[in-house]
Amino acid sequence: MDVVVSRLKEISQAVLYATEGATLENVLERIAQVAKELIGTRYAALGIPNGLGGLRYFKTSGMSVEEIVMIEHPPVGHGLLGVIMKERRSIRLQHIQDDSRSVGFPKNHPPMQAFLGVPVQMGQQLFGMFYLCDKQDGTMFNDGDELLLETMASYVALAIVNAQTNQKQSRIALLEERERIGMELHDGVIQSLYGIGMQAQLLTYNDSISPKDIAPIVNALDDVIEDIRGFILQLRQRSDNNLTIRVCFQQMLERLHLPPTLEVVIDAPNTKPPFTPAVFESVCLIVSEALSNAARHASARQIRLSTRQEGRLMYIIVEDDGRGFDPMSSMSSSETSGLGLTNMQYRARLYGGDVIIESTPQKGTRVSIWIPIRAH
Numbered sequence: 001m002d003v004v005v006s007r008l009k010e011i012s013q014a015v016l017y018a019t020e021g022a023t024l025e026n027v028l029e030r031i032a033q034v035a036k037e038l039i040g041t042r043y044a045a046l047g048i049p050n051g052l053g054g055l056r057y058f059k060t061s062g063m064s065v066e067e068i069v070m071i072e073h074p075p076v077g078h079g080l081l082g083v084i085m086k087e088r089r090s091i092r093l094q095h096i097q098d099d100s101r102s103v104g105f106p107k108n109h110p111p112m113q114a115f116l117g118v119p120v121q122m123g124q125q126l127f128g129m130f131y132l133c134d135k136q137d138g139t140m141f142n143d144g145d146e147l148l149l150e151t152m153a154s155y156v157a158l159a160i161v162n163a164q165t166n167q168k169q170s171r172i173a174l175l176e177e178r179e180r181i182g183m184e185l186h187d188g189v190i191q192s193l194y195g196i197g198m199q200a201q202l203l204t205y206n207d208s209i210s211p212k213d214i215a216p217i218v219n220a221l222d223d224v225i226e227d228i229r230g231f232i233l234q235l236r237q238r239s240d241n242n243l244t245i246r247v248c249f250q251q252m253l254e255r256l257h258l259p260p261t262l263e264v265v266i267d268a269p270n271t272k273p274p275f276t277p278a279v280f281e282s283v284c285l286i287v288s289e290a291l292s293n294a295a296r297h298a299s300a301r302q303i304r305l306s307t308r309q310e311g312r313l314m315y316i317i318v319e320d321d322g323r324g325f326d327p328m329s330s331m332s333s334s335e336t337s338g339l340g341l342t343n344m345q346y347r348a349r350l351y352g353g354d355v356i357i358e359s360t361p362q363k364g365t366r367v368s369i370w371i372p373i374r375a376h
Contacts, residue, residue, distance in 0.1 A: 025057060025350075028128075031156055032061040035132060038152070039145050043112060043133040047081055048160070049126060054312070055081075056374045058352070063110065069354050072107035074372055076312060079103035080117060084129045090118040090150060092141050096133075116141040118150050122157040130156065244270045248280070249305060252288055258295050267306035274314060274373045282347045283316065283371060286355060289344055290318040290367040298322025298365060309373070318367040324359040344369075 028046050036044035043062035050056035054077045060068065075081055080091060083101050093115040096102050105112070117131030130153050135141065243251075246268040253264055273280040287305065294303050300322030308315050344355040344367075353371035 025059065027159060028057055028059040029061070031130075031159065032059050035130065035149065035152060036061045039116075039132055039148060040136050041132040041134060042136055043110075044131070045075075045133075046120070046128055046130050046156070047075060047077065048128045049077065049085055050374060053077060053082075053085075054374070065349060067110065068352075069349070070108040072109075073311075073313070074352055080115065081129050081131070084117050084119050084131075085126065088119045088121060088126060090116075090146055092116050092146055094140050114141055116145060116149060118146070118153045120153045120156050120160070122154075122161070127157045127160045243272075245273050245307060246270050248273070248284060249287070252284055253291070256288065256291060256295070258291070262295055262300065263302045264291070265302065265304045267304065269307065274309070275371070279351050279371065282351065283314075283369065286344045286347050286369050287316055287318060290369075293367075294318065294320040294322060294365065298324070300364065312373045314371050314373055316369040316371075318369075319364060321364045324361050324364050326359070326361050 028048065032044040032046045035046075036042075041062070043060065045058065045060040047055045048057040055075060058074050077085060079102050080093075080096070080099070084091060093099050095113055096115045097104070097113075112133040114134050115131060116133075117129060119126060120128040120130050130149060132141070132145075132149065135145075246266060247270070249266050249268050253266075258264065273283075275283065291303060291305070294300050298320045300320035302321050304317070304319045306317045306319075308317075341355065341357055348355045348369060348371060351371055353369065356368045357365065358368070359365040
C-alpha cells in the first residue's frame with residue numbers, strides 16, 4: 001500500500017511539474033519527459049489528435065532536435081497511434097514490427113522494439129495518445145508499467161485541459177493588449193508628433209529661419225508617423241484571420257521598405273494560411289528575416305518569394321540572384337550566423353519544421369523553410 005501511495009505521489013508531482021510549462025506544447029514536452037523518467041524508457045511520446053484523423057501536436061522525449069529533423073516526416077496518426085485513437089484502449093507489444101496494425105517507421109526514424117501505448121481521455125473525450133518504447137534495462141513492459149502509464153494518463157488529461165484553458169486566456173489577453181497599445185499609439189504618440197510637426201512648420205514664418213532648414217525635420221517626423229501607423233496596422237492584423245498568404249507577404253514587403261532597385265516576385269496563393277495565427281506569425285518573421293538578409297547582404301537585383309504545399313508540409317522559398325557564399329568554406333559558420341540562421345531555425349523547429357540555406361558564390365542564395373500543417 002505504501003508503495004502505491006508513493007508512486008501516486010510521484011506521478012502527481014511529475015504532472016504538476018509538467019503543467020508549469022509556458023505553453024501547451026511545452027506542457028506536452030514535459031509530460032513526455034517525466035513519463036520516460038518514471039518508467040525508465042528510452043523513448044516517450046504524446047500525440048494530440050486534430051479531430052480529423054490526424055495529429056495536431058506530437059511531442060517526444062529521447063531524441064535530439066538533430067535526430068527529429070532527419071526523420072522523413074512526423075507521425076500522422078496511422079498505425080498503432082491510429083488504433084489507440086479509434087479503439088481507445090491500451091496496447092502492449094514486445095515487438096512493434098510483429099503486429100499487423102503497425103505501418104512501420106518513416107525514413108531515418110530510430111529503431112524501436114517494445115511498445116506501450118494508452119489513450120489520454122476524460123469521460124468520452126479523447127485528449128491524446130501516450131506511448132513509451134524500449135525500457136532502458138532491456139526488459140519487457142509489464143502489468144505494473146501499463147497501470148502506471150494509465151494512471152498518469154488520467155492526470156495528463158486534466159493537465160491538458162488546464163493548459164488549453166490557460167492558452168486561450170493568454171491569447172485573449174494578448175489581443176486585448178495589442179488593441180490597447182495600438183489605440184494609445186494612435187491617440188497619444190501620433191497626435192503629439194503631429195503637434196511637433198505643426199510647430200516646426202510655424203517656424204517657417206520666422207524670417208531668420210530658412211524653410212530649407214525646417215523641411216528635413218518635417219519630413220523625418222512624417223516618416224516616424226508612417227512607421228508608427230504601420231506598427232499599429234501590424235498589431236491589428238495579427239488578430240485578423242482573414243488575410244491571405246499573398247496579402248500578408250505583400251504587407252510584409254511594404255513594412256521592410258526595400259530599395260526600389262530590388263525587384264521582389266511573390267508566387268503565393270490568395271488563400272488563408274493553413275496555420276494558427278501564432279504559427280503563421282512566426283513563419284512571417286522567418287520570411288522577413290530572409291528577405292531583409294537578401295536586401296542588406298546579397299547585392300541582389302531580384303528576390304523570388306514562393307510557397308508550395310506537399311501533403312501535410314508547407315514550403316516557403318526565398319531565392320535571390322545575389323553574390324552568394326560558399327557554405328563549405330571556413331567562413332560559412334560566421335556567414336550563416338550573421339544571416340540569423342540560428343534564430344530562423346529555432347522559430348521553425350518550435351513548430352516541427354526547419355530552415356535550410358543553400359548558396360553558391362556569384363549564383364545567389366536559397367532559403368528553404370518548411371513547416372508541418374496541423375489542423376486548428
